[in-house]
Amino acid sequence: MSPSPSPGVVVDSVARSFGSVHAVRDASLEAPAGQVTALIGPNGSGKTTLLLMLASLLRPDAGTISIAGFDPVTQTEEVRARLGWMPDVLGSWNVLTVRSALETTGRLYRMTAAQSSRRASELIELVGLGPIADQPARVLSRGQKQKLSLARALVHDPEVLLLDEPASGLDPVARNDLQLLIRDLAARGTTVLISSHVLAELDEIADRAVYLEAGVTASADRVAAAQGTERPWRIRARDLPGLGGALVAAGVHPDDIRTDRDELIVPVAGEDAAAELLTRLVRAGVAISTFAPALGDLEHTFQGLARDTHRPTGSTR
């Protein structure tokens, strides 16, 4: 019989304050197994505080958390055995080499010396740290430290992976490798919850998103409303004046049309309206070479929520 799927991460009405600072006020979310869930929010909205609670490193003042079916407050060992945590900064491992940092982590997870040595070699290969495997961690660049931090989070092949700003400091090739690795882990059933400010990158790998604002997860209604707002679309044609004329004839107000180099940018309210506009432009005989949203889905929703910060609560895209 195949094992039942991991229940992933479930957070219900969690809150945590530091003195008078309410870092997380009311967070509820689900991150299902086998999917990549993005945790998105402005600076100071409580993402790291929430991830620390999920990682069993900080106790919530209220609410409940389930990690692969276990409670980080009362079942800390069970949670830690199943959880990989990549913090936004690598802890103090400076004197150890890359290889010994990974071997030591393996030993902490009660692997034998031979197992931890084998696992360290696999992970060094996986994240591409081979050439500097025997260098002390203190000489690593920021991007190399990120790779070591990711490898450390993967030592015990966790069911649930929490990644706080994993791409920061990585060059474009390393970012792409990271994206492929994360997608591959999710395809193998890992629950991945990932916080990042680089929304265009999250757009490419996230199956779903949770928005956190001032410590509160945005409700499905608010997210839907933000998704439905007008968003800029980028339209390119060789004959820009002809394109402008056709846009006005299609009902776009001239004041709403912006020129950006060899493209025009116009606000469009949703996919149906975009399809309709494109049909009209083509019927008008304009040779269109580009017709695409100027903002990714996550960025658009994030900006829509930011413009409308006064209504409360909930989750997902």
Ligand SMILES: Nc1ncnc2c1ncn2[C@@H]1O[C@H](COP(=O)(O)OP(=O)(O)OP(=O)(O)O)[C@@H](O)[C@H]1O
């Ligand atoms: N240990 C602490 N003591 C006091 N205040 C804290 C502590 N940790 C976080 N805070 C405060 O809680 C709020 C949320 O911080 P947190 O680091 O969780 O936000 P974040 O969304 O991860 O931010 P960023 O995107 O800038 O990393 C901030 O106002 C921060 O100053």
